[in-house]
Amino acid sequence: MPRDLRVAVIGCGKIGATHAEAASALPGVELVAVCDRTVERARELAGRFPNVVFYDAVEAMLAEAELDAVLVATAHKHHFEPAMQAIRSGVAVLVEKPLTTSLAEASELVQAAEDAGVTLGTVFQRRFFPAAQRMHDAIQSGRLGSVVAAECLAHLGRDRTYFERDDWRGSWVGEGGGALLTMAIHYIDMMNWMLGTPTSVYGRWATLKHADYIDVEDVAGAVVTYDSGAIATIQAMTTFENGFASEPSPTVRYQAPGFRLAMHGSMGHSVGLQESPELAQATTDLWTFDGEAEQAAQWREQEAGRPSLPEFHRLQIAEFVEAVRAGRPPAITGRDGLLALEVVKGVYLSQARNAPVSLPMSDADRLAADELTESAREAVR
Numbered sequence: 001m002p003r004d005l006r007v008a009v010i011g012c013g014k015i016g017a018t019h020a021e022a023a024s025a026l027p028g029v030e031l032v033a034v035c036d037r038t039v040e041r042a043r044e045l046a047g048r049f050p051n052v053v054f055y056d057a058v059e060a061m062l063a064e065a066e067l068d069a070v071l072v073a074t075a076h077k078h079h080f081e082p083a084m085q086a087i088r089s090g091v092a093v094l095v096e097k098p099l100t101t102s103l104a105e106a107s108e109l110v111q112a113a114e115d116a117g118v119t120l121g122t123v124f125q126r127r128f129f130p131a132a133q134r135m136h137d138a139i140q141s142g143r144l145g146s147v148v149a150a151e152c153l154a155h156l157g158r159d160r161t162y163f164e165r166d167d168w169r170g171s172w173v174g175e176g177g178g179a180l181l182t183m184a185i186h187y188i189d190m191m192n193w194m195l196g197t198p199t200s201v202y203g204r205w206a207t208l209k210h211a212d213y214i215d216v217e218d219v220a221g222a223v224v225t226y227d228s229g230a231i232a233t234i235q236a237m238t239t240f241e242n243g244f245a246s247e248p249s250p251t252v253r254y255q256a257p258g259f260r261l262a263m264h265g266s267m268g269h270s271v272g273l274q275e276s277p278e279l280a281q282a283t284t285d286l287w288t289f290d291g292e293a294e295q296a297a298q299w300r301e302q303e304a305g306r307p308s309l310p311e312f313h314r315l316q317i318a319e320f321v322e323a324v325r326a327g328r329p330p331a332i333t334g335r336d337g338l339l340a341l342e343v344v345k346g347v348y349l350s351q352a353r354n355a356p357v358s359l360p361m362s363d364a365d366r367l368a369a370d371e372l373t374e375s376a377r378e379a380v381r
């Protein structure tokens, strides 16, 4: 029997608790420590599990806790530092999305991990939805011919309470992006996974509903091309009512639709999934192969209405620790995190230049994209 892998969570906020719960439930994994710069949060989370030590500094934890892997669940702008500290200590790192908000930092992490031979992954747990896996399988096995077009929708609802709950949300300085960077990025990654290498992005964003209290985008649209020739469209919005974490609207009755991803192939077939409402397990909503309608209806019945947290974090963390144990790359790498980030930041750069941006970005474009979004609001528009 191989020994249990010793794992710690860094960042004991909302999703950090999900990571701790998911890791503690995995066979072959021992949750040994948690860390938050706000020590009360670390103490409170540690107290929920047996024999978990809490820390308020990453350095001390890395020095003392004899870790094999850390799960980084801090706010966006605080992913880089703990992840880099872990890599320098030879400890595997799974970082919440977005990998970072800066392309320079994301590339540095990827390079440092590769140079040191340390496993680096990015959390995009939605790839583990069975509905996503079967779309991917259908595309990989050639059942669609080649994919000619894709649509990626993030039709989400947020409200003032949501943005004001955490001091880092909603600003370029604190969050580094909005509907695209924080929400749609899950499905942008899924699209990259299914379609391959993006070659260009052209996009627009605006702050049209929540502008009194945020300055990042609450609406965005983009066209992404892939090296296969496929053309994908993205629409990302947080302008709907009655979405995640909001009080029910007194005047508007409908619920925010959630996410949708669909792929259309050269042989006339289409496959798709829908996550509705947001945070439910996605279900297959489009599957046009002859004679398979009943099968698709069965999948929907089996998978509809299930919560996605913490189950799909558990599956991704399980795959990640297996990769660490086996010394192979995880299913979702640091490079995948960098690729998704580049599509998002390509939209911001495209708007600033009023022109498409070629991907992968040149070094000069990466610098320009970082300068735009890592500085003040005025510079971004």
Ligand SMILES: NC(=O)c1ccc[n+]([C@@H]2O[C@H](COP(=O)([O-])OP(=O)(O)OC[C@H]3O[C@@H](n4cnc5c(N)ncnc54)[C@H](O)[C@@H]3O)[C@@H](O)[C@H]2O)c1
Pocket (backbone or CB within 6 Å): 010, 011, 012, 013, 014, 015, 016, 035, 036, 037, 038, 041, 058, 073, 074, 075, 076, 078, 081, 082, 096, 097, 098, 123, 124, 125, 166, 182
């Ligand atoms: N995969 C998903 O579905 C999903 C869902 C929610 C959040 N997230 C991601 O998780 C991250 C955290 O989101 P959240 O809503 O839990 O935020 P949060 O504000 O609730 O928690 C973040 C925690 O990190 C701590 N922290 C910040 N900097 C730190 C540092 N340098 N060292 C130690 N602790 C530090 C804060 O004190 C806080 O407790 C974000 O990047 C977000 O995108 C992912």
